[in-house]
Amino acid sequence: MKIKVINKGHHSLPEYQTVASAGLDLRAVLNESIILNPLERKLIPTGLFIELPVGYEAQVRPRSGLAFKYGLTVLNSPGTIDADYRGEVKVLLVNLSNEPFEIKDGERVAQMVVAKHEQVEWEAVDELSDTDRGAGGYGSTGKK
Numbered sequence: 001m002k003i004k005v006i007n008k009g010h011h012s013l014p015e016y017q018t019v020a021s022a023g024l025d026l027r028a029v030l031n032e033s034i035i036l037n038p039l040e041r042k043l044i045p046t047g048l049f050i051e052l053p054v055g056y057e058a059q060v061r062p063r064s065g066l067a068f069k070y071g072l073t074v075l076n077s078p079g080t081i082d083a084d085y086r087g088e089v090k091v092l093l094v095n096l097s098n099e100p101f102e103i104k105d106g107e108r109v110a111q112m113v114v115a116k117h118e119q120v121e122w123e124a125v126d127e128l129s130d131t132d133r134g135a136g137g138y139g140s141t142g143k144k
């Protein structure tokens with residue numbers, strides 16, 4: 001898969017941290033640290049530009065450790081990187097804790113999962129097929 005990296009001095013290609021990891025960790029590429037105050041959101045540059053094959057997407061997801069320890073998450077999770085996007089991959093972080101959080105250059109702020117996806121063609125109809133569930137949702141099957 002093609003990838004262009006700017007600010008190469010900062011870090012290498014995104015990596016899987018273990019042999020069977022689904023996510024590639026994304027690092028912040030910053031000239032100076034960013035402070036995220038409580039409830040503040042900021043777009044964090046990664047220095048990465050990717051060229052996904054048609055039929056693939058990349059999902060930008062939070063890291064659970066940052067979410068659990070610091071309330072830091074990806075606001076639009078999962079962020080969607082389209083196969084025809086040629087801009088920089090950015091991470092929309094939000095701080096849901098009561099404390100300011102400092103993001104330093106090179107820190108792993110999120111992870112990216114590359115996945116195959118379908119594109120559908122619609123067939124417009126007046127009636128859909130019957131199912132047991134029907135229109136039930138939002139807890140219709142009960143709690144336990």
Ligand SMILES: O=c1ccn([C@H]2C[C@H](O)[C@@H](COP(=O)(O)OP(=O)(O)OP(=O)(O)O)O2)c(=O)[nH]1
Pocket residue numbers: 060076078079080081082083085088089090091092
């Ligand atoms: O977390 C994200 C989400 C999106 N993008 C880039 C890649 C994606 O292909 C493009 C558009 O994203 P999306 O479709 O989610 O945003 P939109 O608000 O619908 O913008 P657009 O009108 O450009 O599609 O922005 C990122 O870099 N990071």
Ligand SMILES: [Mg+2]
Pocket residue numbers: none
């Ligand atoms: Mg869009």
